[in-house]
Amino acid sequence: MRFMHTRLPDFLRKMSEAGKTNGKNIDVSITGLEQFKTAKLASASCGMIEEDISNLTKLDSVEKIEIKVMPQLPLALYTVIVNGLDKNGDIERTYLETEYISEPGPEYYYHNSKEVIDHRVKFNNPNN
Amino acid sequence: MAELKYKLIPKGAAEGRVPVSMIFVDKKDITSIGLSYRQACEIIAKSYNGPASIDIIDMDAVTVSSDGIMLDFAVVAIASCDYGLINKDVGFMEISEMPYSQKLLDEEPHMKQWDLLHPGKRLYRGPNRNDKFPRNALDETETITGRIANNNTGSEVLDVVNMEEILIMAPGIFQIMKNEGEVLIGIAGPEVSVGIGMIVFETDGRIFNRAYGAGQTGHNSGIYAKTVKSDYPAITAVKKDFASYVIDALDIGLVPGKDLGCSPAILAIAKAMGYTIDYDNISERAWIELDSIGITRQYLETPNKILTREELLKKADDIVPGMSDGKKFAVASIVKECVIEL
Numbered sequence: 001m002r003f004m005h006t007r008l009p010d011f012l013r014k015m016s017e018a019g020k021t022n023g024k025n026i027d028v029s030i031t032g033l034e035q036f037k038t039a040k041l042a043s044a045s046c047g048m049i050e051e052d053i054s055n056l057t058k059l060d061s062v063e064k065i066e067i068k069v070m071p072q073l074p075l076a077l078y079t080v081i082v083n084g085l086d087k088n089g090d091i092e093r094t095y096l097e098t099e100y101i102s103e104p105g106p107e108y109y110y111h112n113s114k115e116v117i118d119h120r121v122k123f124n125n126p127n128n
Numbered sequence: 129m130a131e132l133k134y135k136l137i138p139k140g141a142a143e144g145r146v147p148v149s150m151i152f153v154d155k156k157d158i159t160s161i162g163l164s165y166r167q168a169c170e171i172i173a174k175s176y177n178g179p180a181s182i183d184i185i186d187m188d189a190v191t192v193s194s195d196g197i198m199l200d201f202a203v204v205a206i207a208s209c210d211y212g213l214i215n216k217d218v219g220f221m222e223i224s225e226m227p228y229s230q231k232l233l234d235e236e237p238h239m240k241q242w243d244l245l246h247p248g249k250r251l252y253r254g255p256n257r258n259d260k261f262p263r264n265a266l267d268e269t270e271t272i273t274g275r276i277a278n279n280n281t282g283s284e285v286l287d288v289v290n291m292e293e294i295l296i297m298a299p300g301i302f303q304i305m306k307n308e309g310e311v312l313i314g315i316a317g318p319e320v321s322v323g324i325g326m327i328v329f330e331t332d333g334r335i336f337n338r339a340y341g342a343g344q345t346g347h348n349s350g351i352y353a354k355t356v357k358s359d360y361p362a363i364t365a366v367k368k369d370f371a372s373y374v375i376d377a378l379d380i381g382l383v384p385g386k387d388l389g390c391s392p393a394i395l396a397i398a399k400a401m402g403y404t405i406d407y408d409n410i411s412e413r414a415w416i417e418l419d420s421i422g423i424t425r426q427y428l429e430t431p432n433k434i435l436t437r438e439e440l441l442k443k444a445d446d447i448v449p450g451m452s453d454g455k456k457f458a459v460a461s462i463v464k465e466c467v468i469e470l
Contacts, residue, residue, distance in 0.1 A: 073218055073263060074272045100268050104288050105219065107274040111211040123217055123262040128166070 005040035008033070014046060018053035019065055026057055032069030048119060072120060074103045130161040130470040134172055135304065136180070141462040142313045142455075145361055147292035148276070148285045149180035152304055154187060155204055161470065165205040166220050173209030173273075175468045181278035181285040182207040185305050189225075189250040193298045194283075194335055195389030196238035196328035196342060196382075197373050198245060201302045202252035203282040203334075210274025217262055219273035223281065224259050226251040226332065237387040238328050238342070244380045254281045254334040269335065281334040295320070295357060298334075299365035299373065307459055309369070314454030316362040318354035318421045323391035323450060325353055326414065343385045343409040345417055353417040366456055368444040371397055375437050378403045385410045392423055392449045400447050402434040421449075 006014070012030060019028040033039075049067070056062050082095040110116060135152040151172060158168040169182050189202035207220040214220050226232070228251070233239050242251060254269050263270075270279040277286040282301065286293045295316055303311050316324075325347030327333070327340055340346045347353040364370065374397045377388060384394045386406035395418075398405050407425055410418075415425065440447060 073267070075218060075263065075268055075270050075277070077264065077266055098266075102268070102270060102272060102277040102279070102286060102288050105208070105210070105215045105272045105274050107211050107213055107215060108289065111213075111274065125217065125262055127222060127259065127261060128216065 004043055006043045006046045008036055008039045008041065011041045011046055014050055015053060015067060018050040019057060021054045022057040024057040026063065026065055028053060028065045028067060030067040030069065032067075052119075068109050070103060070106065070109075074105050076101055076103075132161060132163070132168060132171055132468040132470055133157045134182075134466050134468075135307070136176075136464045136466050137304070137462050138464060142457045145313045145455075146294060146363075146462070147361060148287050148294055149176075149178065150285055150294070150296065151176065151180050151182045151209075152301065153182065153184045154305065155184055156187070158184065165222055166207075166214070169205070169207040169209065169220055170214050171468060171470070173207075173214045174212045176209060176466075177212045179210040179275045179287060180208075181276055181282070182209055183278070183282040183301065185301065186250070186252065187305055189252050190242065190246045191251070191298060191334065192238070192253055192328075192330065193373075194324055194327045194333075194346075195391040195394055197370075197377050197388070197394070198238075198241040199298050199302055199373060200246060200249065201305060202250070203301070204252050206269075206271050206278045206282045208271040208273040208276040208278045210276050213273055215271075215273040219271050221255055221269070221271050222259055223252050223255050226253055232331065236328065236330055238377070238382060240380060240382060240387075241377055245376055253330060254332045254337070256332045265337070283334065293360050295324075295360055295362040297362060297364035297370075299370040300363040303365045303369065304363075304459055304463060307463065310366050310456040310458055311363050311462070312366050312451055312454045312456055313361065313363050313462075314451040316357050316360050317450055317452035318358045319392040319450035320362060321356045321358040322347070322353050322417045322421055323389075323393055324357065325349075325417065326389035326391040326394075328387075328389050342387055342389050343406065343414060344411045345414040347417065348413055350413070350416050351420045354420050362451060364451070366445075367393075367448040368441045371441055371444045371448055375401065375440065390414055390418065392418070392421065395423060395428060396447055396449055397440065399428050399432065400435050400440055400443075401437070423449075 015028050019026040078099045080097040080099045084092045137150045139149045184205040186202045186204045191202040205222045269281045275289040325345045327346045329341040384398045384405045386409045390410050
């Protein structure tokens, strides 16, 4: 499935290159992926984000592009791996724990935006 | 013209002890004007236009505190608002009514209170799996919009940006909604920190779902349990008001450590009034947490003068442990009554 998911370094490169379209050379900063050393990202979404960036470069007033990546549910459940290592770096014992991390809702990052276009997958929440 | 009324405890209330704004709405003030709970939250969010929790309260229903004490009110929906918005995916959550069933009573001995003390009342505790969607079954019972997380079915309000937090113990919400008397506001301290882990087994509880039983600890963190929430501000009922509910539960034969959670408050009241405590059913892990705040089995088994209900209620401030630097505030002095013209 090599072509279905984009390698993390390719994702980062593509985002940066998308800022250099439409005759512009706009800096694209990405936060929220710092903890990932290796990952594959859905290629279709990658292409949509590239197009978003390219569209932003068409706006005369845009001089910088910031990307923030966060869980779509900001109350994510995490596995915590606690490893105790010996002098050789071998793992002597491991504890696995659960941690709940509540982070700001996405509104925190765009609440003063003049225009919000939401392409995210919808939960179709029957409770709404 | 219709009006939507709500109660606001603003950030900075109670001499600066309240770090996050909290909004409480009586269910009747929503249903009487034909709105859904979500619609009401969205209207309040737009009108208030700032960071706050929203709890919708049914004063004719019943709920259960984390240590198994039934209280005659219930949280029926929770929300977080910020920037005039309610996040459409996780900003709001309704709590379904828990139907009466023999299975529930058989599995959960503390629910004898429902039959004997609150017969016929509708019960709401925590959200069920459908209520939680799109959250996962194991996710916290929490809403988030912008900076505000409203967690554990309305019992913890967090600003996840400045990282301030306040605990609202269920009896405190009840007192606020009654809009009379006083509440106690202070720092949770080690006893409350340990106590909120001493939960009872419940299906779709306000915090856990079928996770731990009376005599066990949900914190399960040894000597660290007393520090888990110890330095956070907290609001609760004044001790005599909460003690009255505990005594009602003890009076019908419920036993701390077996039927009720072994929280410091319940153990202290049971000891003072000579009620049975199931010491042997309290787990080793729970004893570590209790021992760490000086509540040892030896101390609890030491004979003491047995108090009557009246005597205990009179001395409740001295007997019931918990809350450092606690100060009583008249509810009317911290709650602002607000009205939105629709």
